[in-house]
Amino acid sequence: MGKNQTHKSMQMQKHSSRGGGEEGQDTRYAGHDASFHTAEWHAARLAALQMERPSWDDWKKQQDAAAARETAMEAAALEAEGEYKAALASERAERLGGVKEGGVKKREGKESGRKEKKASKDKEKKRKRSKDKKKKSKKSSKDKRSKDKKKKRRHSSSSSSSGSDSDSSSSGMSDKDYGGMGSPVRLSKFLNA
Numbered sequence: 001m002g003k004n005q006t007h008k009s010m011q012m013q014k015h016s017s018r019g020g021g022e023e024g025q026d027t028r029y030a031g032h033d034a035s036f037h038t039a040e041w042h043a044a045r046l047a048a049l050q051m052e053r054p055s056w057d058d059w060k061k062q063q064d065a066a067a068a069r070e071t072a073m074e075a076a077a078l079e080a081e082g083e084y085k086a087a088l089a090s091e092r093a094e095r096l097g098g099v100k101e102g103g104v105k106k107r108e109g110k111e112s113g114r115k116e117k118k119a120s121k122d123k124e125k126k127r128k129r130s131k132d133k134k135k136k137s138k139k140s141s142k143d144k145r146s147k148d149k150k151k152k153r154r155h156s157s158s159s160s161s162s163g164s165d166s167d168s169s170s171s172g173m174s175d176k177d178y179g180g181m182g183s184p185v186r187l188s189k190f191l192n193a
Contacts (some may be wrong), residue, residue, distance in 0.1 A: 054062070
């Protein structure tokens, strides 16, 4: 006997000793239906296998057609939603009448006149601003010129006064070159004084 048969015989003895039924009969599968191995089952299985199935190309065409139908349905749903939203918006506008979002009612005749006046005022303000900017730029250029003239006068006066100094004339540098501190001084002269 092989291992499997010895095990089965041991199990059969074990189960038969428990119950008071017929000895030697396996009661484990007593209520189970084992008809799936019958001839009818095999015939049904063969019929299912011999059923005509579509080819890959046909199946793929079916899938593409199903996807196209689905996208068409989605597009129709989006279009219906857009129409519904447009209808809601028009209905809302009718209900509100002439009320804007801010809660102020429109006055068609006066409102258009106000808009035109406001636009003309804005244009005038822009013109004034541009004129002011031009005036400022002219003033700033005049100020720069006058400052430059003053610097030149200072420079020329300091150079004429420094011309009398022997130290500054020998170096050829003006007061402006030293930041307005006068002519350069040697350290030895400074310490001796």
